[in-house]
Amino acid sequence: MTDTKAATDDASLKAAVLAAALPDAVFDGFTDALLAKAGKSAGLDQAELTRLFPDGPLSLIEYYSVQADEEMEARLAQIDLAAMKIRSRISAAVLARLSVLKPHKEAARRAGATLSLPTHAALGARLMYRSVDAMWRAVGDTSTDFNFYTKRGILAGVYGSTLVRWFNDASEDESATTEFLAARIENVMQFEKFKAQAKKALANFPAFGDWAKPKEK
Numbered sequence: 001m002t003d004t005k006a007a008t009d010d011a012s013l014k015a016a017v018l019a020a021a022l023p024d025a026v027f028d029g030f031t032d033a034l035l036a037k038a039g040k041s042a043g044l045d046q047a048e049l050t051r052l053f054p055d056g057p058l059s060l061i062e063y064y065s066v067q068a069d070e071e072m073e074a075r076l077a078q079i080d081l082a083a084m085k086i087r088s089r090i091s092a093a094v095l096a097r098l099s100v101l102k103p104h105k106e107a108a109r110r111a112g113a114t115l116s117l118p119t120h121a122a123l124g125a126r127l128m129y130r131s132v133d134a135m136w137r138a139v140g141d142t143s144t145d146f147n148f149y150t151k152r153g154i155l156a157g158v159y160g161s162t163l164v165r166w167f168n169d170a171s172e173d174e175s176a177t178t179e180f181l182a183a184r185i186e187n188v189m190q191f192e193k194f195k196a197q198a199k200k201a202l203a204n205f206p207a208f209g210d211w212a213k214p215k216e217k
Contacts, residue, residue, distance in 0.1 A: 014052050014063055021060060025107035027059075030057040030114050031121035033160060061111045065127045069134045072097040076138040087185050094159050094181055097131065098166055109167045124201035132156045158184045 021030075021038035028034045035057050041048035053059035075096045081089050101108040115124035132155040141151060161184060166177040 010052060013042060013044060017044065017049070017052070018060065018064055018067065022064075022104040022107045024084070025104070025110050029110045030061050032056055035060055051134065057114070058120065060122065061114060062127060064108075064111060065131065068097060068100045069131050071100045072131075073134055073138050075099070081139050087140075090135070090155065090158070090191060091181055091185060093135035093139055094162055097135070097159075097176070098163070098177070105167070112167065124200055128156050128160065133160055135159070141153070153186055 017035070017038045020041035021034055024034055035049065035053060036046075038060075039046070044052070053063070055062075072093070076093060076201065079092060081092065084092065114120060129152060132152045135155060136151055141148075143151065158181070162177065163180045165180045167172065169177045213214065
């Protein structure tokens, strides 16, 4: 078996396990029992299941998140993002990822609850970074300087808070989530505008070192 074929087969098996797990995750959460049951449904023995998901349920959650990122990117690729303003692009990216999670919203909530535990904080942070990085790249960000990290940090705050709001949004059209997201993005845009204005104003001030220099007599 070639490496390519093996990778393809593994991807299909992991997808089958995830598909079997998501409906039951609503009730059971992401547990060893859930993974074992899903693996059995997908026709895997314990050795295969351990190989594909070495960290057990956490590996399953990681795979779920990565798959959601990839599907989000695929959906964004179908949108003419170049014609949008940056705030609209970011809104589209966040909403696209939520739309990927929506068919199994309660399972996504259970995954989020698991990642929120202190013992899983490192994985949660890594998956959050991967998601917001994928969003920025999908909407055309090409920054390589300090702004690269600033943008991702800001979007992590926006997406994270919006995700929590979405989990608690029981409305059919989820308009409350859309409004919440728009408000968070507006807050960021106003802050960026303030920073730009402050930078421009401070450019007219003498350097700090100049203030300390003694005046010539």
